[in-house]
Amino acid sequence: MLHNQHSFVIPENQGVIELVSSLRKNFSVRLLAETVNKRVFYDTFDWRLYKNGSVLEQHNEGSSRKIYWREGRQGKLKIQLGLSKVPYLASELPAGEFRQQLHSVISVRELTPRVRLKIKRQSLAVVDNNEKIVVRLYIDKYLYQPSKTRAARALGNRLTIVPVKGYADDYSRVEASILEMKLPPAQDNMMKLALVAKGVSAGEYSSKLNILLDPDMPAEQALKKILLRLLEIMKQNTAGSITGRDIEFMHHYRVSIRKTRSALKQVKGVLPQDISEKYNNFFSMLGKLTNPVRDLDVFLVQLENYQQDLGSAAQQALQPLCEHLMQSRAEAQKKFVEELKSAEYRENIKQWCNYLGSSEKSDTPAENADRAVYKLADELIWEIYQQALEQGNAITADSKAKELHELRKTFKKLRYLIEFFRSLYPTTMVREFTQALTGLQDNLGELNDLDVHAAIVRGFIKQCTDEKAVKACKKIIKSLKNQLHKTRSEFAACYADFASADNHNRFREMFIDYHASR
Amino acid sequence: MKIIAIYNIKGGVGKTATAVNLSYLASLDGANTLLWDLDPQGAASYYCRIKPKIKGGGKKLVEGKIDIDEVVKGTDYENLDLLPADFSYRNMDMFLQSTKQPLNRLNKLLGPLAEEYDYVFLDCPPSISAASESVFTAADILLVPTIPTTLSLRTYKQIMHFLKQQNTGHAKVLPFFVMVDGRKKMHRLIVQHPPSFMPTLLKSYIPYASEVERMGTHRAPVAIFAPGSKAAGRYQSLWNELRPQLW
Numbered sequence: 122m123l124h125n126q127h128s129f130v131i132p133e134n135q136g137v138i139e140l141v142s143s144l145r146k147n148f149s150v151r152l153l154a155e156t157v158n159k160r161v162f163y164d165t166f167d168w169r170l171y172k173n174g175s176v177l178e179q180h181n182e183g184s185s186r187k188i189y190w191r192e193g194r195q196g197k198l199k200i201q202l203g204l205s206k207v208p209y210l211a212s213e214l215p216a217g218e219f220r221q222q223l224h225s226v227i228s229v230r231e232l233t234p235r236v237r238l239k240i241k242r243q244s245l246a247v248v249d250n251n252e253k254i255v256v257r258l259y260i261d262k263y264l265y266q267p268s269k270t271r272a273a274r275a276l277g278n279r280l281t282i283v284p285v286k287g288y289a290d291d292y293s294r295v296e297a298s299i300l301e302m303k304l305p306p307a308q309d310n311m312m313k314l315a316l317v318a319k320g321v322s323a324g325e326y327s328s329k330l331n332i333l334l335d336p337d338m339p340a341e342q343a344l345k346k347i348l349l350r351l352l353e354i355m356k357q358n359t360a361g362s363i364t365g366r367d368i369e370f371m372h373h374y375r376v377s378i379r380k381t382r383s384a385l386k387q388v389k390g391v392l393p394q395d396i397s398e399k400y401n402n403f404f405s406m407l408g409k410l411t412n413p414v415r416d417l418d419v420f421l422v423q424l425e426n427y428q429q430d431l432g433s434a435a436q437q438a439l440q441p442l443c444e445h446l447m448q449s450r451a452e453a454q455k456k457f458v459e460e461l462k463s464a465e466y467r468e469n470i471k472q473w474c475n476y477l478g479s480s481e482k483s484d485t486p487a488e489n490a491d492r493a494v495y496k497l498a499d500e501l502i503w504e505i506y507q508q509a510l511e512q513g514n515a516i517t518a519d520s521k522a523k524e525l526h527e528l529r530k531t532f533k534k535l536r537y538l539i540e541f542f543r544s545l546y547p548t549t550m551v552r553e554f555t556q557a558l559t560g561l562q563d564n565l566g567e568l569n570d571l572d573v574h575a576a577i578v579r580g581f582i583k584q585c586t587d588e589k590a591v592k593a594c595k596k597i598i599k600s601l602k603n604q605l606h607k608t609r610s611e612f613a614a615c616y617a618d619f620a621s622a623d624n625h626n627r628f629r630e631m632f633i634d635y636h637a638s639r
Numbered sequence: 640m641k642i643i644a645i646y647n648i649k650g651g652v653g654k655t656a657t658a659v660n661l662s663y664l665a666s667l668d669g670a671n672t673l674l675w676d677l678d679p680q681g682a683a684s685y686y687c688r689i690k691p692k693i694k695g696g697g698k699k700l701v702e703g704k705i706d707i708d709e710v711v712k713g714t715d716y717e718n719l720d721l722l723p724a725d726f727s728y729r730n731m732d733m734f735l736q737s738t739k740q741p742l743n744r745l746n747k748l749l750g751p752l753a754e755e756y757d758y759v760f761l762d763c764p765p766s767i768s769a770a771s772e773s774v775f776t777a778a779d780i781l782l783v784p785t786i787p788t789t790l791s792l793r794t795y796k797q798i799m800h801f802l803k804q805q806n807t808g809h810a811k812v813l814p815f816f817v818m819v820d821g822r823k824k825m826h827r828l829i830v831q832h833p834p835s836f837m838p839t840l841l842k843s844y845i846p847y848a849s850e851v852e853r854m855g856t857h858r859a860p861v862a863i864f865a866p867g868s869k870a871a872g873r874y875q876s877l878w879n880e881l882r883p884q885l886w
Contacts, residue, residue, distance in 0.1 A: 185669025185718070246715075253688035254715040286720055287689075287712030 129304035153244035165230035231367030255291035336495035498542035529565035644778035650765035658762035666718035681724035697727035787829035816844035
C-alpha cells in the first residue's frame with residue numbers, strides 16, 4: 122500500500138482534455154469520479170518539520186483520512202501513519218520507531234495545522250484488456266481558500282501517476298509516455314505554495330532576539346527596541362501558553378518575561394523610573410505565576426529519567442506522585458491562564474506596547490536615555506562580568522546552595538545583556554563569549570533543577586500517606602542527591618574554564634578595547 | 640493489523656461474497672486492507688479481475704521462498720490489495736506440513752505485512768484441515784457465514800466443537816446469517832429465534848439477493864454496481880457491526 126508517486130506540473134496553457142487525449146493514443150484510459158478533497162499540513166509553531174526538510178500531511182478524501190510524512194524536494198514518502206488523526210505530541214503515539222523518529226524532530230512541541238488546501242480531483246485509470254485498473258492518474262487542481270467567505274485562489278494543476286501494486290511494467294510505460302510530454306516535474310511541495318498564498322513564510326519564527334542596534338543610537342531608543350522584540354515573542358507564545366499542551370510556549374513566554382525584567386533592572390537610568398518600576402512589578406507578578414508551571418513541566422519531563430534507575434515496583438509506586446504533580450500543574454496553569462485572560466492583563470500589555478512603540482520623548486528623560494548605546498552596553502556588561510567573577514571566585518567546596526543560586530542569577534543577567542547588545546560586537550567575539558559561558562551555565566542550571574526537583578518530591582512526601590510511594594520518592598531523592606553531588610563536583614572545573622586568563626583577556630578586548638579603538 | 644477469516648466447512652454459503660464486500664467496505668473507510676484468496680477456485684481473485692496465479696507457485700509462497708509483498712496485487716479500489724489464489728492451494732495442507740510450524744505458518748507469513756495493512760481478510764476454502772487450523776491460529780476474528788437451516792446450524796456446532804477440541808488460536812468466533820430467504824418459514828424462525836449455542840451471533844444478516852449473484856457478472860463488490868440495493872445496505876450494516884469488534 123505504501124507507494125511513491127510521481128507528480129508533474131500541468132502548465133497553465135495546457136488543457137486537461139488535451140492531456141487525456143494524448144494518453145488515450147497509447148492507453149485505454151477511463152475517466153473516474155470527480156472529487157473534492159482536503160489536505161492539511163501540520164508543523165510545530167517553530168517549523169521543526171519544515172527545518173528538518175519534511176512535511177506532515179493529512180489527506181481527507183471522502184470519509185477516509187490518511188496521514189503521510191514526506192521528505193525532500195520531491196516529497197518522497199517517509200512513512201504513512203496508521204492513524205486517522207494527527208497527534209498533538211509525539212508522546213501521544215504508541216512506543217516504537219516512529220514515535221522516536223518524530224520525537225527526534227519535534228521534541229516536546231505540538232503539531233498544529235499550518236495551512237489547509239482544497240483539491241479538486243479528476244481521477245483517471247489506465248486499464249488492461251480485462252478492464253482491470255493497472256495505473257491511476259490524478260489531475261488535481263489545488264486551491265487555497267483563506268476562509269469560507271473568501272474566494273479560493275488557484276495554486277496550479279498537477280498530474281500525479283500512482284502505481285498499482287503488482288503492475289510495475291504498466292506504470293513504467295505510462296510514466297515514459299508522460300515524460301515524453303515534457304511536463305515539468307513538481308518539485309516544490311504544495312505546502313510551500315499554499316503558505317506563499319497565505320502570506321506566511323515557512324520557518325520564519327525564531328525565539329531569538331536578533332536585534333540590530335546602531336552603536337550610536339540613544340540608549341532609550343535601543344532599549345525600547347529590545348523590549349518591543351521581547352514583547353513580540355511573549356505575544357507569539359501567549360495562545361500556546363494558555364492551551365498549555367506544548368510546554369515550550371510557556372518556556373519562551375517565561376524567558377521573555379525574565380529578559381524583560383532583566384532589561385528593566387540592569388539597563389538603569391534609561392527609561393523613566395515610574396515606568397521601569399510599574400512594569401517591573403507587573404512582569405515580576407507574571408513571572409511568579411509561571412514559576413510553578415515551568416518547574417513542574419521540567420520535572421515531569423525528567424521524571425522518566427529518574428524512574429529508569431528504579432525497579433518496576435518502585436516505578437508503579439510513583440503513580441501517586443505523578444498524579445499529584447499533574448494536579449499541581451493543572452492548578453498552577455489555571456491561575457496563570459486566569460491572569461492572561463484578565464482585562465487588567467490585556468490593558469497592561471496594550472499600554473506597554475503603546476509606550477514602547479511611541480517615539481515621544483519624556484519631559485524629564487532619565488540620566489542615561491540619550492547616551493550612545495554602545496557606551497552603556499560596554500559599561501553594563503563589564504560591570505556585571507566583574508561582579509560574576511567576584512561571586513564566582515568566592516565559591517568554595519563549602520559554599521552553600523544559595524550562593525551558587527545567586528551566582529547563577531548573575532550569570533543569567535550577563536548572558537541576557539550579551540543577547541540584548543550582541544549586534545554591537547563582532548559576531549566571532551560574541552560566539553566565543555557565549556561558548557565559554559555555556560558549560561558553566563549548564564552546570565549551574567542543572568544544580569538548580571536538581572535542587573528544585575528534590576524540593577518538589579520532599580513537598581509531596583510531607584503530605585503523602587501511601588507508604589510505598591514515600592519509599593519510592595525517597596529513592597528518587599537519594600538519586601537526586603547523588604546527581605547533585607556529582608554536578609556540584611564538576612562546578613569548579615566549569616568555572617575555571619570560564620574564568621581562565623585567556624578568556625578574561627578576550628572579554629577585556631571585547632568590552633573595553635573594541636569600542637575604544639573605533 | 641487485524642486478521643479476519645471468513646470461514647465455514649460448507650461451500651456455497653457466501654464466504655467469498657462476504658470477504659470481497661467487507662474488505663471493500665473496510666478499504667472505503669480509509670483502512671489499508673488486504674484480501675487473501677486462499678481458495679484454489681480463485682473466486683475472490685476473479686471478482687477483483689486479477690488472475691488467480693502466484694508467480695513461483697503457492698508452495699514457494701507458503702515456504703517463505705517468495706516475498707509475500709512481491710505477489711500482492713492492487714485492486715481497482717484504492718486501499719484494497721489482493722493476494723491472489725493459486726490452483727496449487729488445493730495442496731495447501733501438504734505445503735504447510737512441509738514447514739516447521741504448520742499451525743503458525745500463515746501468521747508468520749503475514750507478519751511482515753503488519754506495518755502496511757490495517758486489516759487482512761482471509762477468504763478460506765470450504766474444508767476442515769491443517770490449513771483451517773493455521774487460519775484459526777492466525778485470525779483475530781473468525782467470521783462464519785451460516786445459512787439459517789438445520790444442517791447449517793449443525794455444521795456451525797461442528798466447527799465450535801472442533802475449535803474447542805483443538806484449543807488453537809485466540810480468534811473470536813462471530814457467526815452471522817446469510818442467504819436469508821424471507822419466503823421460507825424455517826429461515827424466518829431461525830433468524831427471529833436464533834439458537835442459544837450462537838451467543839456471539841451478529842445481528843446483521845445478508846438476505847438472499849440476486850445482486851450478490853450478479854457480482855460475478857460485474858466482477859465488483861455489490862456497493863459498486865448496485866449501491867442503493869438491499870444487499871449493499873446489509874453488507875454495510877454487517878461491516879458497521881463488525882468494525883468496533885476490531886478495535
